[in-house]
Amino acid sequence: MSETIEQTLRDIRQKRDVSFFDLYSIDQLSLNDLEIIFDVARGFREAKTAKLTLCKGNTQVNCFFEPSTRTQASFDLSAKHLGMDTTNVGGSASSAKKGESYIDTVETLDAYNARTIVIRSSEAGVAEMASRCVQASILNAGDGWHEHPTQGLLDALTILDHFNIKTLEGKIILIVGDILHSRVFGSLVRVLRKLHADVRVAAPLTFLPAEVERFGITTHTNIEEALVGADVVYALRVQEERGATGYIPTIREYSKTFGISERRLNLAKPEAILMHPGPVIRDIDVHSALVSRHPQSRILQQVENGMAIRKALLWLLSERYDGKRKEFKRM
Amino acid sequence: MHSILIKNGRIIDPKNNVDTIGDVFIEDGKIVYVGVSCADTADIEIDATGKLVTPGLIDLQVHLREPGREDRETIETGSRAALKGGVTSVVAMPNTTPVADNQSVIEFVLKRAREVDLINIFPTGTITKGQDGTMLSEMKELKNSGAVAVTDDGSDVQNPQILRRAMEYAKTHDILIMSHCETTELTDGGVMHEGWVSTQLGLSGTPAISEDYAVEKNIMLAKLTGARLHLLHNSTKGAVEAIARAKKNGATNITAEVSVQHFALLDEECLGYNTQAKMYPPLRSKEHVDAIIEAIKSGTIDALTTDHAPHIEPDKLKPFEDAAMGSVGLETSFAVMNTYLVKQKHITLSEGIALMTHKPAEIIRSDRGTLSVGATADVSIFDTTKEWIVDPKAFESKSKNCVFAGKTLKGKATDVIVGGVIKMKEGTII
Numbered sequence: 239m240s241e242t243i244e245q246t247l248r249d250i251r252q253k254r255d256v257s258f259f260d261l262y263s264i265d266q267l268s269l270n271d272l273e274i275i276f277d278v279a280r281g282f283r284e285a286k287t288a289k290l291t292l293c294k295g296n297t298q299v300n301c302f303f304e305p306s307t308r309t310q311a312s313f314d315l316s317a318k319h320l321g322m323d324t325t326n327v328g329g330s331a332s333s334a335k336k337g338e339s340y341i342d343t344v345e346t347l348d349a350y351n352a353r354t355i356v357i358r359s360s361e362a363g364v365a366e367m368a369s370r371c372v373q374a375s376i377l378n379a380g381d382g383w384h385e386h387p388t389q390g391l392l393d394a395l396t397i398l399d400h401f402n403i404k405t406l407e408g409k410i411i412l413i414v415g416d417i418l419h420s421r422v423f424g425s426l427v428r429v430l431r432k433l434h435a436d437v438r439v440a441a442p443l444t445f446l447p448a449e450v451e452r453f454g455i456t457t458h459t460n461i462e463e464a465l466v467g468a469d470v471v472y473a474l475r476v477q478e479e480r481g482a483t484g485y486i487p488t489i490r491e492y493s494k495t496f497g498i499s500e501r502r503l504n505l506a507k508p509e510a511i512l513m514h515p516g517p518v519i520r521d522i523d524v525h526s527a528l529v530s531r532h533p534q535s536r537i538l539q540q541v542e543n544g545m546a547i548r549k550a551l552l553w554l555l556s557e558r559y560d561g562k563r564k565e566f567k568r569m
Numbered sequence: 570m571h572s573i574l575i576k577n578g579r580i581i582d583p584k585n586n587v588d589t590i591g592d593v594f595i596e597d598g599k600i601v602y603v604g605v606s607c608a609d610t611a612d613i614e615i616d617a618t619g620k621l622v623t624p625g626l627i628d629l630q631v632h633l634r635e636p637g638r639e640d641r642e643t644i645e646t647g648s649r650a651a652l653k654g655g656v657t658s659v660v661a662m663p664n665t666t667p668v669a670d671n672q673s674v675i676e677f678v679l680k681r682a683r684e685v686d687l688i689n690i691f692p693t694g695t696i697t698k699g700q701d702g703t704m705l706s707e708m709k710e711l712k713n714s715g716a717v718a719v720t721d722d723g724s725d726v727q728n729p730q731i732l733r734r735a736m737e738y739a740k741t742h743d744i745l746i747m748s749h750c751e752t753t754e755l756t757d758g759g760v761m762h763e764g765w766v767s768t769q770l771g772l773s774g775t776p777a778i779s780e781d782y783a784v785e786k787n788i789m790l791a792k793l794t795g796a797r798l799h800l801l802h803n804s805t806k807g808a809v810e811a812i813a814r815a816k817k818n819g820a821t822n823i824t825a826e827v828s829v830q831h832f833a834l835l836d837e838e839c840l841g842y843n844t845q846a847k848m849y850p851p852l853r854s855k856e857h858v859d860a861i862i863e864a865i866k867s868g869t870i871d872a873l874t875t876d877h878a879p880h881i882e883p884d885k886l887k888p889f890e891d892a893a894m895g896s897v898g899l900e901t902s903f904a905v906m907n908t909y910l911v912k913q914k915h916i917t918l919s920e921g922i923a924l925m926t927h928k929p930a931e932i933i934r935s936d937r938g939t940l941s942v943g944a945t946a947d948v949s950i951f952d953t954t955k956e957w958i959v960d961p962k963a964f965e966s967k968s969k970n971c972v973f974a975g976k977t978l979k980g981k982a983t984d985v986i987v988g989g990v991i992k993m994k995e996g997t998i999i
Contacts, residue, residue, distance in 0.1 A: 341886055348824040361888035363842030382890070424771050447944040448776075466846025 242419055244292055249552075256554050258526040259564035260369035260376040263334045263385050272432065276395050278550040287319060294321035296353040296556045302328035302379070303340065304360040307378050308541075309388075309514060313356045322556075328358075340364055341371050348372035353556040357381070372478060372565045375555040382423050390425025390549065394544040396536050397470055399543075400511055406435035411466050412506070413437065414496055415474030415523060416445045416485070422474060422515040427453045440464040440496065443453040444485040445476075460537035462497050465505035471493045473498050473523045489522055493519065499525040503534060511536045571612055572596045573986065578617025578950060582624060582751075583923035588954040594945040598989030605939050613991065615984055621918070624926040624938050625657025625905060625947030625987060629747075629826055630722070630801055630874040632895070633659070633690070636677060637666025637789040642879035642897075642967045644678065648687035649965035650877070652993045655949035655982030658689040658930075658937055659877075659899070663700075663716075664723040670695040670706045672714035679715050681855055687992055689947070691717040691933060696735045696746065702726045705735055709742045717933040720747035722801055727753055729786055745933065747799045750783035750808065753848070760890050762836040762851040771937050772889060773775075775851050781807030788815045791823055795874035797922060800825040800930055802876050804850040806860035813869040824932045826872040829902050830972055832861045835908040838972065842889045845972045846906065849878075849894035852972075862915050863925070872929035873921070875902045879968030896972040900964050903977035907953060918953070950984040957981055965998070 256271045267275075298317040302310050306533040310326065317324045327347065340359070347355055348371075354372045357365045362382030369376040397406065411430055417439055419425045425512045430437050437455040439446070448458060458464035467473065476492055503512060512528055512535045520526040530537055575593040576976030580603060582588075587603060594602035594609060602609075628651070631762050634642040641649075643705070651659055661678055661729050675692045680715045682690035694711030698704040708719050708910050713782035719739060725748065726732040732748075756779045761767050763774020784800060788804030788811055791798040801807055803825055812825045838846035846852055853861075878895025885892050894943050898905075906921045937947055986992040992999060 339883060339886055340888060359888065361890045363889045367842050367888065381774075382771050421771060448763045448774055449765040450768055452765050452768075 240290055242287055243288050247278065247281045247285065247292065248424045251278055255557040255558050255560040255562070257451055259555065261387050261551060262366040262369055262376060262378040262381070262556070264387050264390050264432065267432070268341050269432065272394070274430070274554065275391060275547065275550050276398065278554060279321065279395055279546040280399070282549040283546040289321070290319060291523060292553050293317070293556050296322045296323045297350065298299065298324045298354045298356065299345060299347045299350070299352045300326045300356045301344065302326065302358040303364070304358050304380070306358050306359055306379070309358065312544050313379060313548055314552050316545050317354070317540060317552055320549055320552055322552070328428060340368065344368040345371055348374050354552055361450050364382045373564060375564065377551060377555070382421065383424065384421055385424040385428075386421040387425045388544065388547050390429040392540055392547045393426055393513060393515070394429045395473070395543045395547060396513065396540050397511070400536060401469070406430060406433040408436070409469045410436045410438065411470040411472060412464050412468040413439045413474065414461060414498065415441060416449045416476045416480060417441050417450065417474065418445050419477070419480075420474050427455060427470065431455070436467070438464050442486055442492070442496070458555050459504060462505055465502055468506040471498060471503060471510055474515065475517065475519060475523055493522045497522060498528065499524065500528060503528060513537065513540060515540070570931060571989065573613045573615065573989070573991065574607060574609065574611035575615045575617050575948065575950065578620050578622035580622045580716050581919050582940040583919050584624070584927035585941055587940065588919055588998065591939060593895065593898050593948060594726070595948070595986065598944050598946055599941055600940050600944045601885060603942065608978060615950065618633060618719050619954075620983065621947065621951040621953050623922050623942050623949050623951065625949045625985065626655050626925045627658040627929040627938050628656050628874050628899065628902065628925075629660045629799070629872050629929045629932065630828065630876070631659040631661055631877040631899065632664070632879065633661045634665065634879055635681060636674065639640065641881055644681040644690065645685045645687070646965060646967040647877070648685050648690070648876060649714060649998055651688045651828050652998050653900040653982060655951055655967050655985055656688065656899055656983060657845045657949065657987045658691065658935070660691045660693060660717060660933060663693045663695045663720060664773065668695055668700050669711070670698050670700070670709045675714040675716050677709060679967050688987055689937070690933070693718045693720050693747065695719060696721045696726055696954050696985070697731065700724055701840070704730060705738055708739055708744050712788035717743035718747045718799065719752055720749065720801070720860065722749040723746065725749045725751045725753070725783060729790065732787070733790050733794060736790055736794040736798070740794055741795040745796070745799055747801050748787045749801050750780050750787055750803070752779045752782045754858045761839050761847065762853045764836060764854045766836045766839055766854070768893045770842065770889070771942060776807040777807055777853065777857060780850055781811065784808040784811050788812070788820070788823060793848040801849055802826065802828040802831065803870070804853050804857060804861065806857045809860055809864035809869055813867065814863065815950060825869065825927070826874045827861055827865060827870050828874050828876040829898065829905040832858060832865060832898060833905050839889070842888055844885045844887065844892035845896060845970055847889060847892050847894050848972070849898065862910070865910065866915055870924065872932060873902070873906055873924040874929070875899055879966055881968060882968045885970050891943040893970070896970055897961070897964065897966045898966055898971070899954050899976060900966065901959060901971065901973050903951060904957075904980040905973065907980040908978045927928055946986055946989040948986040951980055951982050953979040953980045
């Protein structure tokens with residue numbers, strides 16, 4: 239059974255390789271890379287939880303310097319389904335807490351000959367810096383406010399497959415919420431623009447980073463106007479503490495002015511879909527009734543696609559056909 | 570009688586409007602002759618054919634780290650770095666450990682400078698005790714023990730009332746205040762210039778308004794109090810515009826400097842999370858860099874400095890947000906000025922040298938920075954045609970954190986004379 243699935247996946251892959259060895263930013267990806275990743279991910283989505291041997295013998299370390307449940311579980315399960323051995327480091331027991339530098343921690347993990355190291359950090363750039371210090375392939379699972387590439391990829395796959403299209407040309411995608419503090423936005427906007435989507439953001443001006451328009455997007459302060467004509471409504475989480483630190487007066491006022499309610503969602507195209515990276519704060523970012531059971535919601539499909547994208551990347555990065563290796567010399 | 574004859578160099582002494590091929594004769598530590606040809610013979614002759622001969626450079630903002638952080642830099646290693654760059658005088662910032670908020674630290678720095686005996690070191694004291702922005706330091710005592718100015722550089726006096734009183738008190742004793750201009754509430758944890766690059770990197774930005782606002786505050790208070798104010802490391806369009814406006818309106822008690830990285834480099838240097846490009850104030854965007862260059866061209870700026878800031882490697886190997894701020898610069902400042910201002914035809918070589926010699930000297934009321942007959946013989950000789958790739962491993966500085974690493978610069982000091990004594994000969998420190 240698993241042999242048949244593996245053959246199907248190999249047929250889908252057609253010995254193609256991606257152009258990169260580490261993934262810390264969507265900026266690294268070409269359109270060809272996106273096509274390979276999405277094709278292979280679709281194959282893995284069909285395979286569900288089948289136990290495969292595609293990456294058997296490879297080791298993966300999930301290095302979560304910042305606590306995570308969903309992303310960590312998704313990466314861990316993905317690697318296990320591929321036959322990899324995995325271990326998790328980070329959190330309160332990690333050496334980083336004892337004063338060891340991130341670089342020293344990652345170099346040590348690399349010396350275990352791990353094939354892939356997944357890194358989540360509360361500071362921007364840790365995955366990229368780590369990628370320069372190790373032989374293993376580094377996968378960024380979120381770095382500060384910067385990027386969360388696998389999230390961006392799974393979102394793009396969700397949208398493409400919902401509409402059954404190859405590019406996002408002509409599609410209007412509205413992103414609502416705390417753009418400034420969102421690594422999800424960082425990857426999402428890059429992948430959507432790469433696929434030629436028409437991207438709008440709507441938020442209080444306090445939530446917009448400097449010169450954000452230069453991603454090639456438009457900004458809106460009136461959510462109703464921004465919603466008109468949208469094919470996708472993507473809500474980002476707004477954290478409670480933003481109220482206390484002066485970005486917004488209160489979560490209450492934010493929810494009233496920017497929260498996605500059924501009435502507001504109806505301003506978008508009738509066939510529009512609603513997305514959210516989770517965790518959803520019900521009735522603040524998104525009205526509770528819209529979250530998972532509403533026909534327009536794609537939130538659970540996003541989660542399922544997340545596993546598929548992660549499996550695709552792990553396989554593509556740890557088993558190459560082109561024989562190329564990351565150029566790296568341990569000092 | 571000890572004498573040195575520098576033969577046949579291109580002598581540039583902006584203070585005296587000298588730009589000529591000729592000789593410089595030094596005797597007993599003083600400049601005796603500057604002219605087309607000197608007939609006298611000397612104990613030592615230096616052939617400067619094809620080279621540039623200038624007054625020794627003066628750097629108003631240097632962190633020597635001693636006492637306290639000798640792992641980063643010492644007065645000796647910092648002095649050696651200065652010689653490599655043709656710098657003969659440095660103003661040492663007071664944010665050492667302990668901070669120079671009392672005369673014992675000033676006296677210690679001066680004692681170490683005498684022992685090391687390589688360059689002139691002008692110490693500064695702090696404006697407030699412990700640089701915490703609340704209680705004034707004993708400025709008169711600091712001045713009497715040898716401080717040339719007071720500054721809380723590394724932080725800024727946030728409370729305008731304290732700053733007003735500091736200026737009034739400094740004026741009482743004719744003491745120069747050097748202000749690091751920053752509004753910390755507006756910086757709010759920012760780690761690089763706020764703009765398109767910080768947005769792409771997902772890093773918290775330091776907005777230009779943080780500096781603009783503090784510069785305006787300092788200028789208004791200097792106008793009110795009449796205190797002598799020097800504005801350190803200006804990096805924004807708003808800052809230099811405010812300074813130009815104040816000078817145009819007749820303020821003669823205000824001077825301003827630019828650190829060389831702020832006209833040479835853009836915030837884009839931070840891409841890839843390059844922590845060597847993490848600066849304080851941060852490297853700015855093109856709009857600001859263009860304004861800084863315009864301000865240098867128009868004469869708004871009185872001095873070019875380095876803000877030489879040594880840091881050990883582990884402090885730069887951290888995530889960008891946590892990494893130390895600053896770059897060493899003593900060994901590259903002349904070359905950076907020459908490469909990015911003179912070779913780009915923004916200013917003449919003479920104008921650039923003026924900003925690194927007599928103009929900064931006048932700010933701290935030193936009579937150095939000239940080749941006037943009778944002046945103390947601090948002289949630097951440069952090979953301005955020498956192209957070199959910056960390799961911090963070759964630096965004399967104890968720390969190797971340099972934002973110019975890997976860049977190709979033009980111009981290098983070959984010989985340096987301090988107080989009539991040769992301290993560096995053909996690139997070798999004696």
